[in-house]
Amino acid sequence: MNDIILQTDSVEREPHSHSQVLFVLILTTKYHFSLFRPTDIITLDMNFYYYWLWLVFLFMLPYLEQVYSNSRPSFVNIGAIFTFDSSIGKVAKLAMEQAVKDVNSNSSILHSTQLVLHMQTSNCSGFDGMIQALRFMETDVIAILGPQSSVVSHIVAHVANELRVPMLSFAATDPTLSSLQFPFFVRTTLSDLYQMTAVAEIIDFYGWKEVITIYVDDDYGRNGVSALDDALAERRCRISYKVGIKSGPDVDRGEITNLLVNVAMMQSRIIVVHAHSNSGFMIFKVAHYLGMMQEGYVWIATDWLSTVLDSTSLPLETMDTLQGALVLRQHTPDTDRKKMFTSKWNNLTGGSLGLNSYGLHAYDTVWLVAQAIDNFFSQGGVVSCTNYTSLHSDKAGGLNLDAMSIFDNGTLLLNNILRSNFVGLSGPIKLDSERSLFRPAYDIINVVGNGVRRVGYWSNYSGLSIVSPETLYANPPNRSSANQHLHTVIWPGETTSRPRGWVFPNNGKQLRIGVPIRASYREFVSPVKGTDLFKGFCVDVFVAAVNLLPYAVPYRFVPFGDGHKNPSYTEFVNKITTGYFDGAVGDIAIVTNRTRIVDFTQPYAASGLVVVAPFKKINSGGWSFLQPFTPFMWIVTACFFFFVGIVVWILEHRVNDEFRGSPKQQFVTILWSVIYLRESYCHALLNSCILLYMLWYKRDYYYTTTNK
Structure with missing residues (x-):
């Protein structure tokens, strides 16, 4: 028995040798059986064997724990890049810090591994964002959260692709950030592709056909407006005028004033603002000063405005400039878990900082990465990096980037991220084939008084509705026009009547409508003597059709012919193809050769021979x-x-x-x-x-x- 104890002591002194552990077990078993004769083995009590099995298990338990712990590191690094002092950054910073605490205090995830979050500010600068991303690569960061800005995301995504580090952005909404160009980019917020579809459906719901867009001139603004243009075209609407403003913290009031003066001279009164908070508030302030927040105007702001409204309390002077505006906000279900976190948030901030939708997405993004890392380790994944050899070539020049390395198992971690499926604070966290959140939805809110009121919802599942998307998910989708509803909106000017959406423009181009002057059959078209007006059946039909349009069409009639003889209608039609006339009104026959060069309306008079006879009243007397x-x-x-x-x-x-x-x-x-x-x-x-x-x-x- 002394040999067994000594052998056991020797095993305890060398805990890392798995072969020695196995050798000791075999030796111990052999020595135990040598104490008995072969004829006595059969008579052994079975409890004796159970005793030895338990003894062997207890003997191996410390070594099994150490082997398990050797496959998981004691900590794992992730990085976050965003702008600390922005409306989104202030909330996201606190939300991610709280998420890391909750993850590390939860024993059911990551187990003995601690999640370490490194934060760097980008100041909304693409260059700063790239530098911070490269610094992360020196600390073996295996995932990057952010960046917040779409402009910075375009730059950092290239770094993430080269170093095979998954990048999860909770605030970059640019629809051109696709998985095809950036395979390691994952969007954990809603794309502007869905937001602009919601704006287009609102415009189509109220029957407006032309809109004006004011946007910040960067990737975020340009690509968002491009998505809106495509969504409007699908509904036979269009953007009649685009106004781009410079991006950056310094906004020139005089420049915005000149731009809005040009907007006020346009025909459309439907204005969509897709900008950042600093320039967006200046736009509304100048518009209020110019009288463009009065009755007849419609202002629609994207979720940049709702983010600020949910985060901070604005002064009354600022709220006065926003009255009647429609605003979109990313929809998050009102769950008990969200209410509990909101209460906890108020205790953390003392009510000085509100919780917006991007803060919820930032919190869920940390949990998404944590669960993916946990699955990554469970599948045998190892955090190992290889030097980035391209930086050591002659092309690198004098750059001192020897610490840069490629994450060897980045693809495995990315696949675990894409397969994630759980319920977070912002709702179900599940990624679709485009690597965006599943079932996007928005709240449609109306700025009234000192706050906002919700007038409806938009979801990619059922369109516009006054019922929450979670309720509609239980029923089959219904996108019919009869099923689209919104509550009453209080528009600018404190009116509930739907604005017409257009006025006669001050600088609009008048259409030149050609009118033939005939010598016969003057009942169809004929000039009014002493004026430049025309009358007749064809003119009446044209005027009635123009009055039915939902927008203004300035025009003037231009005569064709001298009135002494009938003009050549073939030459008359050719004037349209040359651009002399924008259109023509008259008794123009629809023949084959003319249909090849111009488009005709539907005929409004039946063709063929008719007999015209005078009507005489019949005497119904007795005789x-x-x-x-x-x-x-x-x-x-x-x-x-x-x-x-x-x-x-x-x-x-x-x-x-x-x-x-x-x-x-x-x-x-x-x-x-x-x-x-x-x-x-x-x-x-x-x-x-x-x-x-x-x-x-x-x-x-x-x-x-x-x-x-």
Whole structure:
């Protein structure tokens, strides 16, 4: 037994040798069995074997723990790049710090490994962001959170791709940051592609067709407006005027004033502002000064404004400049977990800093990385780096970047990030094929008084609705126009009436509408003497169609022809193709050769031959059935009447006694014989009365039915 103890002591002195552990177990078992004779082995008590099995397990437990701990490091580094003093950065910094504390205090994730977060500010500068990203690579950072700015994200994403470090941005919304160009870029917030779709559906919902966009002239602003242009085109709307302003902290009030003066001279009154907070508030301040926040205008701001409204309390003077504006805000479900964190947040900040949607995304991003790292280690992943050889070539010059290295297992960690699926503070955290959050949704809020009121929701699942997206997810999607609803909006000027959205522009170009001056058929088109106006059926149809348009169309009629003879309509149509006329109004026939060079409207007059006859009112008196008989027709009828009677008298006079007698008697016989030759005078008189009665009754029935 002393040998066993000594052997055990030797094993304890060398805990890292797995082969020695196995050798000691085998040796111990052999030595134990050598104490008994072969015939005594069968009689051993089974409890004795159980005792030795437990002893072996307890003996190996410290070594198994050490082997497990050797596969996971004691800490792991992640980095974060954003602007500390911005509206998003202030909230994100505190949210990520709290998320790291919650992760490290949770024993169910990362276990003995501590998550270490290194933060660097980029000051919204692409150069500073790149420098900070390179510094992270010297500390074996295996994931980068941020950057906050889309401009900086474009630059840092190139560094992340080269060094195979996953980059998760909780605030970069530029839709051109795609996984095709940047395979290691993951967006943990909503893309502006969805936000601009929401703006386009709001514009289409209210029936507006043209909008004006004011945007910051960088990647964030330009690409966002480009996405809006595409979304509007799908709904047969368009951007009529684009206004770009310089990006940066210094905003020139005079420059913005000149830009807004030009906007005020335009036709559209629908203005979309996609900018940063510093320039955005200046735009609204100048617009309020110029009287552009009055009735008739519509202002729509993207989520830059809601981020500030949720984070800080604005002065009353600033809130006055925002009255009536529609604002989009990233939607996050009102869950119990979110309410508990909001209460905890208020205790941390003392109510001085509000929690916005980007802060929730930043918190969830830390948890997303932590869970992915935990799965990474469970799959046998190891944090190992290889020197970036490209920096040691002649191309590197004098750069001292020897510490730069490539994360060997970056692809494995990235795959674990993409497969993440859990419920965070901002809702379900699941990435789609575009590496963006699943089921995007926005709140639509209205700035009223000193706060905001929610007028509806937009989701990629069901469009505009007054019901929360979580409720609609339980039902099949319905994007029909009848299912799109929003609450009443209080527009600028404190009105609830839907603004028309356009006015007659002060600097708009008038359309030249050609009008033929004919010598005949002047009912279609003819000039009004002494004026430059025109009248006629074609002109009335054109004016009625223009009045039905949801926007203003300035135009003027330009005559074609001298009025002494009909002009050539082929030459008239050719004037449109040359640009002399913008359009034409008149009785222009639609023929094949003309349809090849111009577009015609639908014909508004039926083609073919018609008969035009004067309408004469019919007299419905008792003797109206006699009106078709003219005096000449009465004379001819009377002549035929007597002619037939004379012929009958000539034929019957010699053989029929009824046709004899005095001349008076024979004359009467001739008259009655014409009607009924073989009946008596009484019977003939009765038949005549019946005939007259039937004619009278038929006449009354006809006029009664036709006048109903």
